[in-house]
Amino acid sequence: MEIKNIRDLDDEIFEEFQNYFPKSTTSVFSKKFTNTNISIQFIDLSANFIKNSIYDNCETDDYYGMKILFRCLIEHFIRFKYLYINWLLDKNDDFAKEYLEYGDAREVLDLIRAKVSEQQLYDPNYKLKDWDIFLKDHPNFKNKTRKEVEEKTRKYSFKNIIRFLNKELKNDDTFSSDFFGKLIVEYSDLSSFVHGGMKSYQEMMSMNTVEKRLTEYERICGLAFQISNSIKLFTLLMYVQTDREDFSLHYLKIDEILKKINNEK
16 A cells, blocks of 8 residues: 555544543543553554654655664554553553553663663773662662562563563464564564664665665555554553443444555555
């Protein structure tokens, strides 16, 4: 499908989003599952920005930038599915609360390691003193030791998220394991673009005609449309569990628009 037509379908979904989003902030779901709602909305909005940037890059013939952004979008989608499936398993807010808390903890710990590495450039023997005390100075880590935080945050590493989803997808009829597998392969391939690997340069050299690049742009834009807006669809499916009257029609409308891209290929 041409990028212009994909954008037209995307505009239809955005119009529907504008109709239901204000209701989500006052929904029963948002009150009952506050942390879950915050988490999925953050991912939804971020994925939407990334998707729009992918469209822009494709239209300006920025092949390399488009590939980097697409990898980022895949990761957002996979993290959303991680939250979605864990919510389905228990239908409570505890998992999302822990995900937010320890996700933040992992980022802080990674930043600490980076600062240690920076100091060791000048002083090879440098070690951060009293790491546990440092952690206790941060409210999110109060009463937790470095070891406790380290062990808990490993659960939310991207590698472990993939392992969890591989296991759970066998029991999830709402999501194609085949599609998931293809996304993981593509995510891995795109690593070369993020890290400046030789494969990315070889692919750039092979895309030496406008026609070749246009075919890939249309493929990526179609996938970006499906991935980003599937997050909206599954989010609405969650809202329907507690607020059926408010969100059912929005769910059906977005489902209908998403199917158009497959019908018009």
